[in-house]
Amino acid sequence: MSQNAPLVEMTKLHRRRMGSRTRWREHVRRNPATSEVIAEVPCSAAADVDRAVAAAKAASADWRNTTPQERSTALFRLADIIDANAAELAALESLNVGKPHAVAGAEMPLCSDSIRFLGGAARALTAPAAGEYVAGHTSIVRREPHGVIGAIAPWN
Numbered sequence: 001m002s003q004n005a006p007l008v009e010m011t012k013l014h015r016r017r018m019g020s021r022t023r024w025r026e027h028v029r030r031n032p033a034t035s036e037v038i039a040e041v042p043c044s045a046a047a048d049v050d051r052a053v054a055a056a057k058a059a060s061a062d063w064r065n066t067t068p069q070e071r072s073t074a075l076f077r078l079a080d081i082i083d084a085n086a087a088e089l090a091a092l093e094s095l096n097v098g099k100p101h102a103v104a105g106a107e108m109p110l111c112s113d114s115i116r117f118l119g120g121a122a123r124a125l126t127a128p129a130a131g132e133y134v135a136g137h138t139s140i141v142r143r144e145p146h147g148v149i150g151a152i153a154p155w156n
Helices: 005-018 046-064 068-084 085-096 101-123
Strands: 025-029 035-043 130-134 137-141
Touching: 005 101, 068 085, 068 101, 085 101
Parallel strands: none
Antiparallel strands: 025 035, 130 137
């Protein structure tokens, strides 16, 4: 069995979840050190983006109503999952970008720690909460989700 088997299986699972499409294009990911194919990642089209936005909008109503404790708990669970799967995630990161396995492994605790930091911050939201910024009127700052956003983050 190839050392890339977990990533290949993840790709197949993703393909099954997305369902069959009339046009399925894939981007082949190769291990930069060996050129071995490690995954075939679907290339999304506008309809895929529309589906993702619709799903995010459907979920945002429930997320908006979660308490800081519930949000914190969700983030702590995610950090626990990263810790429980750190060895596999480090191996996949090393294969995907070609960094030494030791470096990828050292990054996993930093990833889960960052998420735990945000989980703690979710319970300690502070702001200049209230004040009379205009005579005779009390202003209150309330933090709440604005809804679904899209972001493109360039990497490397």
